[in-house]
Amino acid sequence: MSAPPATAVTTRGLVKRFGTTTAVDGVDLEVRTGELVVLLGLSGSGKSTLLRCLNGLHPVTAGEVVVDTVAVHRARPAELRRLRTDVGFVFQQFNLIGRLTCLENVLIGALGRVRGPRYGLLTWSARHKREALAHLDRIGLADQADQRADTLSGGQQQRVALARTLMQGPRLLLADEPVASLDPENAGTVMDLLLRVCREDRLTVVCTLHQVDLALGWAHRLVGLRGGRKVLDRTADGVSRAEVMEVYRRLETATGMAVA
Amino acid sequence: MNALAPPRVSGPGGTGRPRPRSRPPLSWRRRVLVTLGGVGLFATVASWWYLEFSPAVLLDGTDAVARLVGRMLPPVVDDPGRTVDLVVETLLMALLGTVIATVLSVPLAFLAARNTTPHPVVQAAARGVITFCRAVPDLVFAIVLVRAMGIGVLAGVLALALHSVGMLGKLFADAIEEIDEGPREAVRSTGAGRLAVLVSGVVPQVVPSWIGTFVYRVDINLRISVVLGFVGAGGIGFALQSSLRSLSYDAALGMVLAILAVLAAMEVASVGVRHLLLQPSARHPRRDRAARWIFGAGLLLATGFAFAWLRIDPLTMVTSAPDVVAAAMRLVPPDFGLVGGQLWEAVLQTLAIGVLATAGGIVMSIPLGLLAARTVSPHPVLAWAARGLMLAVRSVPELILAVVFVAAVGLGPVAGVCALGIGSIGFLGKLVADAAEEIDLGPVEAVRAVGGGWWQVLFSAVLPQVMPSLIGSSLYLLDVNIRHSTVLGIVGAGGVGFLLYEAVRTLNFEFAGAIILIVFVIVYVIERLSGWIRAQV
Numbered sequence: 001m002s003a004p005p006a007t008a009v010t011t012r013g014l015v016k017r018f019g020t021t022t023a024v025d026g027v028d029l030e031v032r033t034g035e036l037v038v039l040l041g042l043s044g045s046g047k048s049t050l051l052r053c054l055n056g057l058h059p060v061t062a063g064e065v066v067v068d069t070v071a072v073h074r075a076r077p078a079e080l081r082r083l084r085t086d087v088g089f090v091f092q093q094f095n096l097i098g099r100l101t102c103l104e105n106v107l108i109g110a111l112g113r114v115r116g117p118r119y120g121l122l123t124w125s126a127r128h129k130r131e132a133l134a135h136l137d138r139i140g141l142a143d144q145a146d147q148r149a150d151t152l153s154g155g156q157q158q159r160v161a162l163a164r165t166l167m168q169g170p171r172l173l174l175a176d177e178p179v180a181s182l183d184p185e186n187a188g189t190v191m192d193l194l195l196r197v198c199r200e201d202r203l204t205v206v207c208t209l210h211q212v213d214l215a216l217g218w219a220h221r222l223v224g225l226r227g228g229r230k231v232l233d234r235t236a237d238g239v240s241r242a243e244v245m246e247v248y249r250r251l252e253t254a255t256g257m258a259v260a
Numbered sequence: 261m262n263a264l265a266p267p268r269v270s271g272p273g274g275t276g277r278p279r280p281r282s283r284p285p286l287s288w289r290r291r292v293l294v295t296l297g298g299v300g301l302f303a304t305v306a307s308w309w310y311l312e313f314s315p316a317v318l319l320d321g322t323d324a325v326a327r328l329v330g331r332m333l334p335p336v337v338d339d340p341g342r343t344v345d346l347v348v349e350t351l352l353m354a355l356l357g358t359v360i361a362t363v364l365s366v367p368l369a370f371l372a373a374r375n376t377t378p379h380p381v382v383q384a385a386a387r388g389v390i391t392f393c394r395a396v397p398d399l400v401f402a403i404v405l406v407r408a409m410g411i412g413v414l415a416g417v418l419a420l421a422l423h424s425v426g427m428l429g430k431l432f433a434d435a436i437e438e439i440d441e442g443p444r445e446a447v448r449s450t451g452a453g454r455l456a457v458l459v460s461g462v463v464p465q466v467v468p469s470w471i472g473t474f475v476y477r478v479d480i481n482l483r484i485s486v487v488l489g490f491v492g493a494g495g496i497g498f499a500l501q502s503s504l505r506s507l508s509y510d511a512a513l514g515m516v517l518a519i520l521a522v523l524a525a526m527e528v529a530s531v532g533v534r535h536l537l538l539q540p541s542a543r544h545p546r547r548d549r550a551a552r553w554i555f556g557a558g559l560l561l562a563t564g565f566a567f568a569w570l571r572i573d574p575l576t577m578v579t580s581a582p583d584v585v586a587a588a589m590r591l592v593p594p595d596f597g598l599v600g601g602q603l604w605e606a607v608l609q610t611l612a613i614g615v616l617a618t619a620g621g622i623v624m625s626i627p628l629g630l631l632a633a634r635t636v637s638p639h640p641v642l643a644w645a646a647r648g649l650m651l652a653v654r655s656v657p658e659l660i661l662a663v664v665f666v667a668a669v670g671l672g673p674v675a676g677v678c679a680l681g682i683g684s685i686g687f688l689g690k691l692v693a694d695a696a697e698e699i700d701l702g703p704v705e706a707v708r709a710v711g712g713g714w715w716q717v718l719f720s721a722v723l724p725q726v727m728p729s730l731i732g733s734s735l736y737l738l739d740v741n742i743r744h745s746t747v748l749g750i751v752g753a754g755g756v757g758f759l760l761y762e763a764v765r766t767l768n769f770e771f772a773g774a775i776i777l778i779v780f781v782i783v784y785v786i787e788r789l790s791g792w793i794r795a796q797v
């Protein structure tokens with residue numbers, strides 16, 4: 001493998017519209033390899049949309065997105081698929097398939113590496129199964145491998161989803177509010193696990209979070225969005241809480257009226 | 261016998277999930293209801309008059325039915341070995357037809373589902389194919405295929421398969437449209453290819469619903485395959501018809517009882533399968549997996565066995581495609597001129613039979629269904645008896661009822677009305693009973709609390725609650741009955757079926773094409789109309 005480029009993600013003038021709503025409005029962003037960037041912002045400020053543009057789950061309306069060396073904004077479907085195998089995505093709602101076992105869910109992470117569709121454990125090689133078990137072991141759920149995913153607690157499900165992402169062997173990890181549906185204790189556990197794993201594997205991470213304190217504790221860099229525009233972008237060293245909270249100031253219109 | 265599960269039937273697991281929707285304003289609903297009642301009443305009276313239906317005929321018929329029943333008893337099984345063979349053949353035809361329909365329906369469903377279709381045009385085309393398969397009655401497929409590929413089980417199996425695509429394709433596609441998109445997006449985000457995303461992100465979510473639909477359809481197809489033999493498409497129907505023709509009613513009853521035994525066994529088996537596969541226990545993942553394995557392996561074995569037993573080369577499924585297409589091509593261009601006035605008269609008769617049978621079915625089903633509902637019935641024994649009666653009626657195919665009534669009241673539409681009307685109670689009665697058991701018991705208690713008696717509870721608390729589902733089910737019943745009344749003519753019970761059967765028998769394919777087209781249009785319009793009405797009330 002060639003040495004990774006120094007910047008893992010670059011966006012220039014990224015715009016994403018849904019009909020008449022502009023969700024992301026001209027964002028320039030640069031994420032260095034190995035960096036841990038946290039996206040902050042009010043609900044609806046475009047954080048999820050921005051993340052989804054990075055691996056092409058949403059096609060962009062205008063602007064450029066370069067991930068690794070791939071120009072996502074003009075990549076063909078096959079190129080996008082190849083890129084996605086290197087980019088892990090962790091969802092707020094875990095997005096496990098409840099009926100399948102944890103092991104089967106983790107194996108889904110390897111789909112990008114094999115040819116053709118797979119259905120059921122039998123269609124996977126012993127090597128893949130061993131690898132998936134190892135990932136489950138790493139996140140501490142090896143004992144639950146044969147259990148249906150929907151029988152686990154929320155925190156456990158998010159850990160399985162993390163194992164599925166690790167199964168991909170990603171170099172970049174995008175996480176969309178990975179702990180927002182969890183209680184504080186589970187949120188702490190999952191976040192610790194996520195960050196430890198990322199540091200051990202030297203992953204580049206772009207993560208959206210609602211918990212400012214978690215962000216301040218872990219991030220290398222903080223990026224704030226408001227109404228789809230970037231309003232904060234600085235290293236986390238020595239940042240004050242007040243400065244970060246400024247991101248959450250309500251949008252103001254030209255007349256100064258607060259918009260809810 | 262054949263049709264889509266209406267909303268809230270005990271059919272395939274979880275397909276009837278109510279969706280929140282904005283209801284039209286009340287005054288509009290009331291106006292629609294009143295209009296509907298008026299039109300229904302008018303149509304019933306008009307049909308009554310048109311068919312010259314008279315209670316006297318029925319009264320005369322009672323004697324005939326009694327004599328008939330006398331001649332059926334005691335039932336005999338002339339040749340047990342052959343009867344068993346035929347029953348097995350019938351069962352395997354039903355299974356094989358459903359399996360083939362499933363194989364055809366899965367890709368079609370992916371093309372027809374809004375969220376997996378490659379293009380809206382493809383979606384519309386796929387939905388069109390599915391609707392066509394549903395709107396052409398199974399026996400019509402059978403008649404045409406028997407002509408195209410000869411008498412025998414192959415035509416029957418293909419007829420079952422083609423018609424079943426109408427239901428399986430639609431319910432499979434509906435299940436796909438109801439999936440949670442999250443897991444699918446997660447699979448896509450791993451870089452999986454298009455096909456892999458469907459197989460890993462969509463299929464696991466829909467499999468339970470698909471299995472439920474499949475099991476339900478096997479059940480329906482078993483009832484259909486019993487009568488396919490009437491038109492030479494294999495199974496026990498041919499022997500049954502011969503013994504009816506030769507007036508050996510005791511032998512006929514023997515066969516019907518053998519079929520009922522299989523149907524009852526199927527009913528039990530399908531409850532078992534549903535329980536094992538669709539209500540998995542979180543605590544026994546291994547047992548559930550074993551159950552799935554056994555079901556899958558069993559199904560595969562049974563399918564292989566069916567091919568061998570029925571002596572169908574699996575390859576003929578592919579090689580017979582040109583024959584099927586050729587048969588279809590001979591139906592065009594449809595020729596409406598040949599019989600002229602006779603054709604339109606037969607079409608009107610078909611509609612009148614459907615309407616009158618539905619009205620009669622509703623009148624009989626409401627009291628019976630209410631008696632069968634545990635929450636309403638004055639006595640549990642009565643409830644069980646009513647349930648049992650409805651189950652028994654449901655397991656006798658309408659065509660067999662039609663043969664019995666033709667024997668009792670003579671050839672003609674009256675026999676058809678009686679057969680479909682009686683058959684309706686097995687279907688609508690059950691739906692009424694289920695609806696009445698699901699009502700909110702609060703209002704019942706409230707009426708009781710103010711001193712209301714049984715009748716008052718019924719009229720003030722129960723009927724208002726079952727009304728919406730009753731209207732929906734009745735419309736659906738009309739849809740089913742009109743579809744069935746198009747084939748009753750095969751046994752001389754009136755309607756357009758006789759002309760169709762004759763047209764194919766005399767190789768008048770263009771004329772048969774015209775009839776099929778008319779049947780399709782009628783069924784399609786009724787289905788659309790009842791769908792629209794159901795959305796309004």
Ligand SMILES: Nc1ncnc2c1ncn2[C@@H]1O[C@H](COP(=O)(O)OP(=O)(O)OP(=O)(O)O)[C@@H](O)[C@H]1O
Nearest residue numbers: 018021022023041042043044045046047048049050
């Ligand atoms: N698929 C979509 N179709 C239409 N509009 C969308 C879609 N996804 C997002 N939007 C709109 O884009 C804007 C940004 O949404 P986004 O989900 O990116 O915000 P967010 O910052 O992630 O919010 P939250 O913190 O609530 O997750 C919102 O106005 C939202 O309504």
Ligand SMILES: [Mg+2]
Nearest residue numbers: 047048049176
């Ligand atoms: Mg979001």
